[in-house]
């Protein structure tokens with residue numbers, strides 16, 4: 001089959017949801033229910049995604065928090081929308097405005113203060129965007145921005161101002177992105193990123209994995225995701241099936257910042273992934289008031305390991321506008337890592353890194 005014929009054939013097989021997806025808007029429950037033949041497990045996580053808490057007033061009511069902060073909370077949510085899955089909310093202590101899980105998702109007045117040295121594109125990804133949907137900065141691997149939204153909006157997110165609408169892929173742009181990947185002969189690994197790629201349906205993801213499997217130079221498929229942490233029902237049979245049976249070695253890099261994020265349901269989901277042969281790593285972000293404490297980080301590493309996950313990176317915050325109040329100094333970060341070395345075996349001490357624009361890999365601190 002000629003390349004152009006193959007391309008046309010791939011296009012014909014491409015699921016409608018990918019062709020017409022609008023990542024920058026809410027996933028409507030009507031839209032996600034249009035798939036035929038989905039299992040109850042598939043519908044459960046999609047129902048959870050269609051029922052996120054997005055109303056600041058509802059969040060305050062559910063957690064029995066004082067209403068005085070509502071105006072500023074609503075203003076910050078206007079800049080970067082409040083989004084929290086209900087299973088995650090259940091792990092937040094009611095009546096505790098300092099709960100470390102709450103602080104990761106609660107819009108705050110501090111986000112409204114512009115801070116010198118912080119920007120909307122701290123990693124300068126716009127300069128490494130050769131075709132829509134592709135961020136290619138590192139040798140041998142690249143990011144495919146597979147989805148333009150997440151299940152949760154983390155207030156410190158470095159992509160909180162990322163132009164997802166420019167990277168929303170039309171049918172021809174999906175082909176353009178795949179053609180770019182085919183043309184890069186030294187690539188070994190594609191990293192599905194976003195947003196959170198696991199907001200896509202398994203039908204979409206299975207199609208994409210099938211396309212990538214046919215690119216001979218690839219041998220690994222990595223997914224960066226927070227969804228199994230915030231809504232563990234996402235780890236269903238359909239997902240396990242397409243991900244673990246791929247020719248490409250499956251690697252899942254989770255994003256978990258605190259041991260309290262891993263309840264029994266999350267641990268069970270992670271064990272299923274391990275049992276399916278998926279390599280599980282975790283990256284955390286060092287966040288003031290949330291996990292900038294050696295005992296908290298140590299508990300996180302132990303909890304991750306008990307669930308079958310190795311701590312991989314501890315990131316210094318990417319300096320995105322609106323997140324300055326989460327920043328921890330490099331000196332304190334190094335001191336925390338030193339304390340962890342004294343408390344934990346080496347394989348449970350994550351690498352402390354910062355991502356610097358134009359550097360060819362993450363920079364160890």
Ligand code: SF4
Pocket residue numbers: 149150151152153154156157158159194195196225226255
């Ligand atoms: S899950 Fe990751 S990409 Fe999504 S909002 Fe949180 S930090 Fe950003």
